[in-house]
Amino acid sequence: MHVLPLLSDGFFLSLSLCLDIGIANVAIISLTLSHGFKPGMMLGLGTCFGDLVYAALALGGMAALLQFDAVRWIVWIGGAIVLLFLTFKMAREALYPASAPPVEGEADLATPRPSHLRSFMRGMVLAVSSPSAILWFAAVGGALIAKAGATGPSSASVFLIGFFCGGLGWTLFICSLASHGRKRAGTALLRACHVLSAVLFAYFSYSVIVNGYHDLIVNGASRL
Numbered sequence: 754m755h756v757l758p759l760l761s762d763g764f765f766l767s768l769s770l771c772l773d774i775g776i777a778n779v780a781i782i783s784l785t786l787s788h789g790f791k792p793g794m795m796l797g798l799g800t801c802f803g804d805l806v807y808a809a810l811a812l813g814g815m816a817a818l819l820q821f822d823a824v825r826w827i828v829w830i831g832g833a834i835v836l837l838f839l840t841f842k843m844a845r846e847a848l849y850p851a852s853a854p855p856v857e858g859e860a861d862l863a864t865p866r867p868s869h870l871r872s873f874m875r876g877m878v879l880a881v882s883s884p885s886a887i888l889w890f891a892a893v894g895g896a897l898i899a900k901a902g903a904t905g906p907s908s909a910s911v912f913l914i915g916f917f918c919g920g921l922g923w924t925l926f927i928c929s930l931a932s933h934g935r936k937r938a939g940t941a942l943l944r945a946c947h948v949l950s951a952v953l954f955a956y957f958s959y960s961v962i963v964n965g966y967h968d969l970i971v972n973g974a975s976r977l
Contacts, residue, residue: 756911763808763915764922765953770804771923772843772950777879778927784872785931793931795869797924799876801917806881808916812909822969829965836958843951847944 771778777800785793867875 759908759911760915760918763912763917764919766957767804767808767916767919768923769950769953769957771920772947772953777876780875780879781924781927782931784867785928788867790928790932791869792867792872793928794924795872796876796879797928798921799873799878800880801876801920801924803877803880804920805913805917808913812912825965825969829961829969833958833962833965836954836961840951840954840958843947843954847947847951 777797781793781797781800784796
């Protein structure tokens with residue numbers, strides 16, 4: 754088992770998911786701007802565990818399903834199409850970024866600070882109920898997990914550790930940036946996220962397409 758490639762695949766898979774600007778990231782930025790680093794960090798930590806649940810479910814199902822050639826073809830083609838679409842989407846939004854999302858309560862520092870447990874639970878709920886996360890793990894996560902080869906208990910554990918570290922690293926980064934940057938970070942932060950997201954999606958698109966080609970077409974032809 755190659756530990757470093759599994760860790761890096763899990764890390765960058767999680768990072769590419771985090772960089773898709775959705776309701777969880779907006780909530781983390783909003784809470785950090787309103788109440789500081791710690792509440793935003795606890796909410797982000799909750800989203801990390803919520804995403805980890807989806808990743809574990811995807812790993813558990815893929816080990817059995819990938820035994821069937823038809824499933825591998827569907828995962829390869831479907832995942833590649835969605836990844837290419839997300840690459841185009843993030844590149845377009847990087848070129849033409851929307852204005853920063855409105856931050857509720859940004860100037861209202863007198864509002865009560867939410868408890869850490871409440872922020873954590875809110876983050877988990879946001880992660881498991883996010884439409885983008887559900888779509889990601891249904892259409893894309895399987896293809897990338899298949900490419901990583903994390904189908905055994907040991908390799909799956911290493912992959913999930915890398916996956917969790919990616920989400921944790923992103924949460925630390927975005928909370929620190931929002932905490933110190935405050936109002937100045939808005940649109941620039943969104944543009945940077947979209948640029949990095951487009952690069953990661955393009956990398957994974959290439960990786961999935963090439964690995965699927967070698968596995969299903971080249972190796973498949975040699976088995977005939």
